[in-house]
Amino acid sequence: MTARRSARPISRRTAARALAGLAGAAALLGAVGCASGSYQGARRELAIAAGEPGGFYLTFADMFAARVNAVEPQLHAVAVPTQGSLANLELLRGGEVDLALVLTDVAKLARQDAALVGGAVPLAALGRVYQNYTQLVVPADHRAEELADLRGGTLSLGAPGAGVTVVGERLLRVAGLTEDALTVRRLPLAAAGEQLRAGGIDGLLWSGGIPTPALDRIAERQRVRLLPLAALLPRLRALHGAVYEEVSVPAGTYGLPGETPTVGVANLLVCSPSLPDDVADAIVRVLVSEAARLLPPEALGTQYLDLRSLIGTQVPLHPGAVAAYRRLHG
Incomplete structure (x- = not known):
């Protein structure tokens, strides 16, 4: 983990102040055309493997899909209810979803030949999003x-x-x-x-x-x-x-x-390494520019939706994500 944030629970007011610091990054995104969508490829569906009803995985995935759809006209994202991280990896391995929410310990196991997750699962990180x-x-x-x-x-x-x-x-x-x-x-x-x-x-x-x-x-x-x-x-x-x-x-x-x-x-947003770079780039831009709208109303815990914390994945970032973070960091 190259950039560690305190795991002390924060209030929504504190979170709002922290997320307000993303205004500069959001302005940069607007300057490079995010308002009309940074992804310029063919229209594409994005399925996000999430979690059980009543849990944060599904709540976050629904919110994130809504923001992707709002700012990227060529992308259409939808959250897929699942039983959690292990199920999400199976869906990602089988190509049934494009993105997945996964616990960091599970993601690290998945990159090894671990029997618990049915063998190695190739994956790349797009960002660390919140604390579990x-x-x-x-x-x-x-x-x-x-x-x-x-x-x-x-x-x-x-x-x-x-x-x-x-x-x-x-x-x-x-x-x-x-x-x-x-x-x-x-x-x-x-x-x-x-x-x-x-x-x-x-x-x-x-x-x-x-x-x-x-x-x-x-x-x-x-x-x-x-x-x-x-x-x-x-x-x-x-x-x-x-x-x-x-x-x-x-x-x-x-x-x-x-x-x-x-x-x-920590909870990660991950994908297959085969996800096109321009799609990964667009996803990162949404994570950064829409961070203030990705905080569930009831959230009390630590969020990692800023440039320093998003990259602390302990799993290699997707090349398209790396390029996006470098541009956004300036």
Whole structure:
């Protein structure tokens, strides 16, 4: 990561002030013709693999697609609901989508010959867009105070195609929870919420922006707590590097009285290396020029939508993205 931003949660007012600093870049984009669309090629559809309803992946992808369509007349983008990062990589590998939102740890695995993602997936980054917060949710009256206390219980590690599976399995390992120490289920977020309420599971693990709308709805139906995970970070980083960092879910999120220190993983917008340079260039221009319109209304967490932070992908940038960032940086 060549340019690191603080992972401390920020308010929408602070985010708005930071994003206002992009005015100069937006003016530069206008000067080179972005207002009428920087992409001048043949009309092209762009499918963006996103995530589950109720999560930030899909919210962000919908917002981003809308901005692409507004400023690039020759491009037509649409967000595709999925189960998350692993599913998105499969779609990208098969050529069924053009862009995908993927957790950084999953993206790095994908570039290797990793069995978890079915072998190596060629991909390139277009930008780092926001922070994902690993959120371990339990009923408010549950006895557990940390992950290890779930020994003997049942935990949902997310949908089968969810990227939280990667950090989840790593967390279980460093917490000393072997396969026979607890029952692991793989449930979509909505189903996990219902099982949590019914007592079918002791906890659910989710990685997303804060507050995640679906978790807000779960918290409206029953009182919940978040278990802290940051104490496991040194062991995670020793094994897997700086892809993980300490972040805090702020007080007030899901009605909680205090902040919860946990593990953060940056979220990337990625594509196939075969994506044409001029398309990658246009995508980067939209990320920069429309940053202020890509902040979900409920967002409290860290955003990376500025020139310094967008490039901190830990995965090689697409050549078209590199050229765009260099021009925009001046």
